[in-house]
Amino acid sequence: MTRINREHMQKRILQHYINITNKQNQITVKHFLQEKAPRQTIYSIINKYEDSGYVGDKPRSAGISLRRLAPQFKVSYQTISNHLKPMGTHYYKKQRAPKYTDQQLQEIPTHARRLYRILSNNDFELLMHDKKYFLLRDQFVPTNRGLCTSDKRTTPPQIKF
Structure with missing residues (x-):
């Protein structure tokens, strides 16, 4: 539908x-x-x-830089910035979410040794390559790496990280 x-x-x-x-x-x-x-x-x-009390799809928004926003209003980006400051809205760089917990970091050597023992006892051939794959999602596009908020502490984690 x-x-x-x-x-x-x-x-x-x-x-x-x-x-x-x-x-x-x-x-x-x-x-x-x-x-x-x-x-x-x-x-x-x-x-x-x-x-x-509301049913329709919520409005979708994407981050946009002040330099891209300013021409739409026919003002300089500094003007928009000056209007955002009194409202308490600041730009923050998104933080990277931790990849591993402390417990996971401690378990890595144990699991690596176990995997090595399993593969070395049998006729397995281990192939490694240095390719890196990535998607063009929000965090990979440089202009979408930040967020604007008046209080960084109350920002939900899915937006902050």
């Missing part, structure tokens, strides 16, 4: 749920089951509305 169709379905279900059935789940579900809508979808839309 495309995003437009999904949003249209969500609006229809909510309109029926709020305006026609006066927030009665069962009547709304029966109505849309006759239209071949999945039961779970109907209930999840209603539950999401009851929990948050």
Whole structure:
């Protein structure tokens, strides 16, 4: 189902749920089951509305540098920066998440010795190469390596790292 169709379905279900059935789940579900809508979808839309008061897809945003943003507003990047400072919004470089815990670091030599013993006792041939593979995700694109926030301590880890 495309995003437009999904949003249209969500609006229809909510309109029926709020305006026609006066927030009665069962009547709304029966109505849309006759239209071949999945039961779970109907209930999840209603539950999401009851929990948050909002159903549509949340707006998606990507980080953008001030130098790229400034021409859209026909001002210099310094002007935007000067307006962000009083709001307490600062740019921070994203931190790298730790690759290993302390316990994992202690276990590495043990596991490496065990693997070496297993491979050296049999007729295995170990091949190694120095190729590195990477994806063009957010953290690999230089302009997306930062975040803007007024309080770095309250920033969620999935954004901070």
